[in-house]
Amino acid sequence: MSSYQISTDATADLSSGMMTQLPSVEIIPMNVEIGGRIYAYGPQGDLSVQAFYQMQKTGNYATTSQINPDTYRSYFEPCLQSGKDILYLCFTSGMSGTIQSARLCLNELKEKYPDRTILCVDTLCASLGEGVLVQEAARRQAEGFSILKLQNWVVEHRQQVCHWFTVDVFDHLKHGGRVSSAAAVVGTALQIKPLLHVDQEGKLAVAEKPRGRKQAIHAQLARMEQGWDPQISKTVAIGHGDCPDGARQLEESVRRQFPDAEIVKADIGPIIGAHTGPGMLALIYWGVNR
Known part of the structure; x- marks a missing residue:
């Protein structure tokens, strides 16, 4: 071979x-x-x-x-x-x-x-x-x-790779054409932290619009609870865009709710960070609800 x-x-x-x-x-x-x-x-x-x-x-x-x-x-x-x-x-x-x-x-x-x-x-x-x-x-x-x-x-x-992530600010999504200027203004005023995912075609899509960091993390955990399949792999990845405190909160929540998860952590680099901006939190797992 x-x-x-x-x-x-x-x-x-x-x-x-x-x-x-x-x-x-x-x-x-x-x-x-x-x-x-x-x-x-x-x-x-x-x-x-x-x-x-x-x-x-x-x-x-x-x-x-x-x-x-x-x-x-x-x-x-x-x-x-x-x-x-x-x-x-x-x-x-x-x-x-x-x-x-x-x-x-x-x-x-x-x-x-x-x-x-x-x-x-x-x-x-x-x-x-x-x-x-x-x-x-x-x-x-x-x-x-x-x-x-x-x-x-x-x-x-x-x-089977499920991507669920939130962004903290709308500026970079707006700059990249992912959301309109009007949506960015409203989202910022209401403290919306949109929950996005990568769909089956590999495209970025908005799933829901929680308000505030706490609710955004709760929405990520709810998606994992619905679809995580540890028989595929127990690896769960947590990423952040210069947001270590948010990543720590997300990690602690995952450990409490999913004690069998094998957590790895990484920075979200500039290629995706160019579009999501600082404060982005990502939760990646193997499952059935991409």
């Missing part, structure tokens, strides 16, 4: 703790423009999560861009030259056209390296949801799954 490399993009927000004792996953950086400057976010990048949210808090809005084919090539080709196959798990096509650039690059590389297996899977997941799916894929690689078997496993199980 030939060896293969799992790759993903910086959107996945994988923390080092999530990958302990698992095979190495190659993370491809992504560009973020904020404060009039373009930064690279990811391994060896020049933008930290802390610096990003500090710039947001001082009034800067961020935009993100797709990974271009040349960047993909610079990461994929050395891997192929070393004799490894590639399984790339990509940011959802429901929110980005990045996968189109990836497929363009990979199709060219398939012609150049016909003896190598080069696969690209649309995860239909984002941020920590993508990260949790990548984590489980790496676990199965360690268990001996072939690259084709793992590709099939990811496609079969990607709809």
